[in-house]
Amino acid sequence: MGSETKTIHLTQTQLAQICTSTLWQQLMLTRMPCTDYSHFCQTADEVFAQLSETDWLEAFAGHPMIGDLATLQKKYSQGKHLSEQEQGQVTQASEGVLKDLLYYNQAYLEKFGFIFIICASKQSAEQILHQLQVRIRNNRNQELLNAATEQQKISHLRMEYYQ
Template identity: 45%
Template sequence: MSLDNLNNTTLEQAKHSFMQCCTSSQWVNAMAIARPFSSIESMLKHADAVWDKLNESDYLEAFEGHPQIGNVNTLRAKYANTKALASGEQSAVQEASDQVLHALAKGNTDYLNKFGFIFIVCATGKTASQMLALLEARLPNNRATELANAAEEQRKIFQLRLEKLV
């Protein structure tokens, strides 16, 4: 889709497109209403500005748009079932050893139990071992710090997806 097509599509179609980038309904609505964008850069800048004004419940809604990693089988399957815009973001996990996959699955469960939301990381270009190291480094954080970390990772993800969108 081109930026021109996104700018000229219906409101509902635009919402559907933006929902593929981030599942916060407040963010999606604000992005769809803000059209037309004069450039990709202005769209990306606006996306960040909207994100910065959202609250915790909006962030949690966005996090819920990511599949939860509950066990090794779902970890392996997670990346095969992502949408086209998410393709390639976490492909390094497919090449991970069973030991790393088990540690990631356990770490994700520990993270969810501690913080009440799933571990979010912009995985583009990262190996499973690197993601595991990031997860282990973030587990000792308090909830407020981790909410901010996760929100920043979500921002990186939607920025990449917006660029793929147009």
């Protein structure tokens, strides 16, 4: 018996739950349907390679600040359930770690002009805080690249829902 493949054809609303870059969504729509999950991921990566800094910043703006779970309820309802799953271990952090996350997240935002983006799945709040403390030392260009890489990881996790 051969394994069945599932054709993937998403709407813009569904794509927006994966990545909030409007250009990414529009380009993905023009390349639908994807023949299977592997093709879906490959297509997404090809489209990600076409994004400008402005597009990446739009994608980053679709995420709540790590540790700021109240933001999930107020602003990011379209991807709320996904972000809650991705940040699941952060909710178990001590108050001190959460305060440090908030402090360094604010400092990161002030320094770079966008929030700290990390694929938080399966990472503890302490691990995320460590990465934040390391990455805040980088220059803006390096952090834009780091955040874009993390955005792609997050998107791939969200894309698994549609396979």
